[in-house]
Amino acid sequence: MANVGTIYLVGAGPGDPDLLTLKAARLIERAQIIVHDGLVDPAILALARTDAELISVAKRRSKHTLPQQDINALLVREAKAGRDVVRLKGGDPLIFGRGGEEAEAAIAAGVPVEIVPGISAANGAAAAAQIALTHREASSIVSFVAGQCKGLSEQDWTGLAGKGRTLVIYMGVKTAPQIAEKLMEDGLAPDMPVAVIENAARPEMRVLRAPLAGLPDLVSRERVTSPALIMIGEVAARSHDPLSGGDLALAGLALEADL
Structure with missing residues (x-):
């Protein structure tokens, strides 16, 4: 599929920007769009390039900005539009981060996906x-x-x-x-x-x-x-x-x- 971006499921760690992995920091700095949880520290989001689009999909108890299926669709849609997407999560994407669901949605849609672990x-x-x-x-x-x-x-x-x-x-x-x-x-x-x-x-x-x-x-x-x-x-x-x-x-x- 031509001009398809990649979805990166990235762990932002527990909050301290110094605890980001080098790979996570590089991806945040170059991403065209960052879809992030509400608990990601603002200092981490400040690493993004000035023209990056930042979209919050904060989940607080039962109040979700977007339901999970809509988040999945957003990631796939943006990647298919040719943009590299960083899905930024607190901690690690695969420990209560719904990273498995988002990876499955990307694979089902034929979109490249990469998981970047974070300090849980x-x-x-x-x-x-x-x-x-x-x-x-x-x-x-x-x-x-x-x-x-x-x-x-x-x-x-x-x-x-x-x-x-x-x-x-x-x-x-x-x-x-x-x-x-x-x-x-x-x-x-x-x-x-x-x-x-x-x-x-x-x-x-x-x-x-x-x-x-x-x-x-x-x-x-x-x-x-x-x-x-x-x-x-x-x-x-x-x-x-x-x-x-x-x-x-x-x-x-x-x-x-x-x-």
Whole structure:
């Protein structure tokens, strides 16, 4: 097919422009059109060339600028018009980023597509909060879960978190009470350490901690907003806190068990 552009599904990382890959930065700088999520940092969008068209397809809870099928159609239409399109996503395109759906739409339409991975939200948040997702003495398994999924009460989360495991919950702020209740129903101890990382890898980042039973009150009291990740497991209490300068211990979290 003549004069067909390429769709690049690009991970923008967790927010800090310095955490872009070199390839992602080059593609952003040369793209003719950038279709971006609402959470992509403005400093990253500022890398675009002055004549690039920037289109926001922000998704906030159930309020979408464009439904996913319309985003797919937009990407394909622009590429078929001969323009290279960067579809810019927070984190990594293939971890809760709908990159698979957009790649399938491009392939079905006969449009070239390339996926450029980014530092995932989980990796970026863990690094910024200095929480080791795996640790020889605490965790050898990591699970990623979408916290806003329908039918949360019907999910079987047995074994996703607990001794020797780390559970990372994306998009779980709104459903934090149900998440905590479901995990405890499925056998997780109420005093299991939890860290909530809000605005990871950005100047306004906060790292908030509580035992699992105190998670709903923590999110409500601190008015946590997206983007935020919830990390559950012993590793959440083993790390150095970069914001306070203090070392955390499992015993310290027990003091907050009455939250």
